[in-house]
Amino acid sequence: MPGPLLRAAAVAAAAAAVLSLLSAPAQAASTTGALMLTQVRPNADGADVKNGRQVNLNGEFFVIKNVTSRPVNVRGYVPDITSNGYGRALPSYTLPAGASAQVHTGSGTNRRDSNGVHHIYRGYARHVLNNDGPKNPDLRLKKPGSSDNNTSSGSITSCNWGRAADGRTYRC
Numbered sequence: 001m002p003g004p005l006l007r008a009a010a011v012a013a014a015a016a017a018v019l020s021l022l023s024a025p026a027q028a029a030s031t032t033g034a035l036m037l038t039q040v041r042p043n044a045d046g047a048d049v050k051n052g053r054q055v056n057l058n059g060e061f062f063v064i065k066n067v068t069s070r071p072v073n074v075r076g077y078v079p080d081i082t083s084n085g086y087g088r089a090l091p092s093y094t095l096p097a098g099a100s101a102q103v104h105t106g107s108g109t110n111r112r113d114s115n116g117v118h119h120i121y122r123g124y125a126r127h128v129l130n131n132d133g134p135k136n137p138d139l140r141l142k143k144p145g146s147s148d149n150n151t152s153s154g155s156i157t158s159c160n161w162g163r164a165a166d167g168r169t170y171r172c
C-alpha cells in the first residue's frame with residue numbers, strides 16, 4: 001500500500017495533468033476518417049435575405065480536407081447540422097489526396113477553380129448553417145449511410161463556432 005507521500009505525489013501528478021489539459025489550445029481540427037472539417041463560414045457575407053429572397057447562398061460554406069494519401073470520393077458523407085435537419089448527403093466528387101474543398105450551401109458546378117480550390121455544391125435554396133451556433137458541436141460530418149439525427153452516431157469529424165460574424169471564416 002503506498003504511503004501518504006506517494007499518494008500526495010500521485011494526486012499532484014493528476015492535478016498537473018488536468019491543468020495541462022485545460023491550458024491546451026481551445027480546439028484543433030481532427031478526424032477519425034478520410035475527411036476532416038477544417039473551416040466554416042456559417043454567416044455569409046452581407047444580408048442573408050433581400051426583398052424576401054435568400055441570397056448569397058454560396059457565401060455560406062464549410063471546408064473539408066482529404067487527409068489521406070489517395071483520392072477520396074465524398075459521395076454519401078452526411079453533414080449533420082446539430083440544430084436542424086438539412087442533412088442532405090454530399091454529391092459524387094473526387095477530392096485528390098491532401099486537397100480541400102469548400103462545400104457551398106447553394107447551387108453550382110462542382111469543380112476545381114483556377115486557384116486550385118475545389119468547390120462542391122449542396123443545392124439548397126436557403127441558408128442552412130446556423131449563424132448563432134447554438135449547439136456544441138454545431139456541425140458533424142458522418143460516414144456514408146449515417147442519419148441526420150443530431151447525435152454523434154457515425155460522426156468522424158466536427159466543427160463548433162458559436163455566434164458567427166458576418167462573412168467571417170472560422171477554424172474548426
Ligand SMILES: [Ca+2]
Binds near residue numbers: 042129131
Ligand atoms: Ca448561415
Ligand SMILES: [Ca+2]
Binds near residue numbers: 080082083086087148
Ligand atoms: Ca441535423
